Amino acid sequence: xxxxxxxxxxxxxxxxxxxxxxxxxxxxxxxxxxxxxxxxxxxxxxxxxxxxxxxxxxxxxxxxxxxxxxxxxxxxxxxxxxxxxxxxxxxxxxxxxxxxxxxxxxxxxxxxxxxxxxxxxxxxxxxxxxxxxxxxxxxxxxxxxxxxxxxxxxxxxxxxxxxxxxxxxxxxxxxxxxxxxxxxxxxxxxxxxxxxxxxxxxxxxxxxxxxxxxxxxxxxxxxxxxxxxxxxxxxxxxxxxxxxxxxxxxxxxxxxxxxxxxxxxxxxxxxxxxxxxxxxxx
Numbered sequence: 001x002x003x004x005x006x007x008x009x010x011x012x013x014x015x016x017x018x019x020x021x022x023x024x025x026x027x028x029x030x031x032x033x034x035x036x037x038x039x040x041x042x043x044x045x046x047x048x049x050x051x052x053x054x055x056x057x058x059x060x061x062x063x064x065x066x067x068x069x070x071x072x073x074x075x076x077x078x079x080x081x082x083x084x085x086x087x088x089x090x091x092x093x094x095x096x097x098x099x100x101x102x103x104x105x106x107x108x109x110x111x112x113x114x115x116x117x118x119x120x121x122x123x124x125x126x127x128x129x130x131x132x133x134x135x136x137x138x139x140x141x142x143x144x145x146x147x148x149x150x151x152x153x154x155x156x157x158x159x160x161x162x163x164x165x166x167x168x169x170x171x172x173x174x175x176x177x178x179x180x181x182x183x184x185x186x187x188x189x190x191x192x193x194x195x196x197x198x199x200x201x202x203x204x205x206x207x208x209x210x211x212x213x214x215x216x217x218x219x220x221x222x223x224x225x226x227x228x229x230x231x232x233x234x235x236x237x238x239x240x241x242x243x244x245x246x247x248x249x250x251x252x253x254x255x256x257x258x259x260x261x262x263x264x265x266x267x268x269x270x271x272x273x274x275x276x277x278x279x280x281x282x
Contacts, residue, residue, distance in 0.1 A: 011036045013282060015225040017043055018075075018212055018238060019271055021054040021064060022193065023231040025250055027267050032064060039272035039279075046282045051215065053208045055193045055200055055234050057121055057162065058089035077121065078191060078234050079211035080162035080202050091123060095211065096160035097188060097203045099150045105164060105184050105201055112183040113168050113176065118146035121163035122156055133167055133196075145282060164188075164201035171197045177233065191234040200234060209237035227278065229263070229271050230255055246274055 019025045027033060040050050052064055052074040058081060061074060072086030082093040104121070109116045119128035126244060127142040127149045142149060142156075146164075151157070168176050176197040180190045189202045224243035229234075231248040236258045239245035247256040249265035256262060263270035 008115050011178055013225075014227045014244070014278060015221045016049045016051060016216060016219075016227070017275065018051045018053045018071040018208075018226055018228040018242065020208075020230040020232070020235050020238075021052055021056060022272065023250060023266050024235075025052070025064070025266070025271050033269050033272070034271040035269045039269075042279055043275050046279055048278075048282075049219070051212065051219075052085075053079075053212055053228075053238060055191075057081070057126070058083040059090065059125070061085055061089055064164050073215070075208060075211050075215065077162045077201055078193075078202050079187075079206045079208045080217065081123070082211065093211075094123060094160050094162060095203055095206045096162060097164060097206075099152070099157075099161055101187055101203070102161055102164045102201070103147065105166075105188050106150070108184040109166055109180060109188065111173060112180055115170065116166050116168050118167075120146060120149045120158040120161060121165060122159040122161055124156055124159040127156070128165075132165075133169075162202075166199040166201060168197040171221075173197045174233075191236075193232040193234045207237045208234060209241040212238055213241060226276070229274070230259075231266065246270070 043050055054076055055078045056076055058076050068134055072084050074083050074085050076083050080095050081091055084090045084092055106118055117129045117131040119126055119132050126138050129145055130143055173192055177190060177192050177199060181198055188204050188245050190199055190207050192199050226242040226243035228245040230239050231251040233252055234281055236254055239258045245259040246261045246263045247259035248263060248270050263274050
């Protein structure tokens with residue numbers, strides 16, 4: 001593993017930069033530093049596309065929407081949605097989690113990890129169970145059991161499910177992830193990005209990596225022409241897929257193991273540090 005401050009081979013002419021947001025591009029106060037803003041703009045001016053690839057839903061993208069240049073596209077909800085930030089977060093593509101599968105996951109996790117509470121992220125917003133902890137709760141959300149939220153008779157039954165969230169009050173984050181993948185990994189894709197035992201569940205095969213690969217294929221961009229950045233387990237597949245990848249200085253150990261390089265922490269503008277070095281070679 002190398003760091004961004006050590007001499008190591010940088011991609012000579014990458015065509016796309018894919019970066020996570022929280023804990024990666026954003027500082028801990030959720031701001032984008034002036035240095036990072038300048039680096040992103042310089043990359044776009046040099047003809048390198050920049051994709052934000054995040055676990056956030058489209059409605060939480062206002063923090064970076066003004067920093068998207070040319071294409072305006074972002075990959076949200078861990079690959080379940082492609083949105084146009086130039087059009088206010090308009091959904092261009094949805095890779096939904098089938099409601100019947102989500103129900104099977106709920107039943108399986110209730111048996112495997114009693115005490116689990118759930119939230120259901122739809123294209124129209126989030127709904128949650130009474131015991132689900134108050135992270136970023138929508139005051140207009142429905143509060144009911146997951147079974148009722150996923151029922152075909154629910155008022156929002158026509159809206160695709162982009163993510164199921166599962167929280168456990170006692171298990172460790174990595175322990176809960178391992179348990180869920182063992183119990184229900186054949187049903188859906190499980191990952192996490194929170195420091196708490198909060199799992200993010202997507203359709204089987206849906207990840208940041210798989211949707212990024214689709215977007216790149218549409219542009220004739222190969223994995224070798226992509227530079228990716230991340231810090232948490234939901235970034236591992238993307239960092240493994242990209243030809244060149246960097247774990248942040250604050251990254252989870254699994255991310256460090258998956259990446260081909262390492263930069264400094266998000267609060268030290270680690271993404272900008274690497275972009276600046278890349279642009280010296282362009």
